[in-house]
Amino acid sequence: MSAGAGRPAGHRQEAGGFETLAIHAGQEPDPLTGAVVPPIYQVSTYAQDGVGGLREGYEYSRSANPTRTALEQCLAALEGGDRALAFASGMAAEDCLLRAVCAPGDQVLIPHDAYGGTYRLFDKVLSGWQVSYRPVHLADTSAVRQALAGRPARVVWVETPTNPLLSVVDIAAVAQACREAGALLVVDNTFASPYLQNPLALGAGAVVHSTTKYLGGHSDVVGGAVVVADPELGERLAFLQNATGAVAAPFDAWLTLRGIRTLAVRMERHGLNAARVANMLSAHPAVTEVLYPGLPGHPGHEVAAKQMRGFGGMVAFRVRGGEEAAVAVCGRTRVFTLGESLGGVESLIEHPARMTHASVAGSPLEVPGDLVRLSVGIESGDDLLEDLRQALPR
């Protein structure tokens, strides 16, 4: 199929409150059987009623698949976008978006603190195609303006809160700077999830997600998404997604949708537990610094309070005694599982410098060795506090 003309698409179709959309957008009962959950269309191809006679526009599952369409419609509704596209991973989503909007010779401003895999995509892959990047302190809007005035950028790539340092970027202010400079503002909304933050409403041109994280929510699926406000950009993305093929599989789309139905209640509990953990750590003598936007002393607290509905479930902290002490804490927890990833119902602990962010070692994005990152789950808060207390040096 060519540019996606006539293909069933992940356009926003419904209105309602967030929790209603999470449960119903794209998820009408199955017209054939009344099944209240969208079926898993585990199928590659579709019978045609005569050559070109497509039923509901479905032709081949790389181009479109009904389970993926349901997920895409739901994501478009939750982010308030015109269109969403679901991918095989967050990195596939990022790659497709960047290739849809950048050409050789373009520059992208990236955060000085970002997910290591995103940095690797710019540093090791896109640089080979003459798309250059420049790390900028994006939490400082005047630094963004200055960088845009120095050399035009095609894209400004924002994470907020950032992975792993939990810095907060003022999306509306950076969006204004991007509009004036003709740059596309992309926001990686993985840490916040659409329940806590909607970057398109604040002026961003595109939102990306690793749906592997809070959207899926159960550490059982890898996926990604792009959501855009502009239908023309949506068409370009759909063309490239079909042309290059890193689509979400039907079962993965189904699992992600199942996770999304409880996103709102999960995010509430993640936030409550994370606030308790951050407060406990702040008072602990073995901890030198706690990075959590919900703490009033966090440099991004006010901006976060303005643009987010809550402060999320991610907490980072620095351990007295340096890297070895931080690594030792990661090895002593019992309820927090030592592992990469985040956003699942179970609590995870990791050492970014040696794990998720090993790919930024020696770069301007290098993370401190004494840093520990927590993905605070939705277990009993008392158990989480107790577990961290016994893992920290006395």
Ligand SMILES: Cc1ncc(COP(=O)(O)O)c(C=O)c1O
């Ligand atoms: C903020 C952020 N963006 C993007 C990604 C990449 O997503 P995926 O692992 O689904 O490819 C990750 C993965 O950890 C992430 O944390």
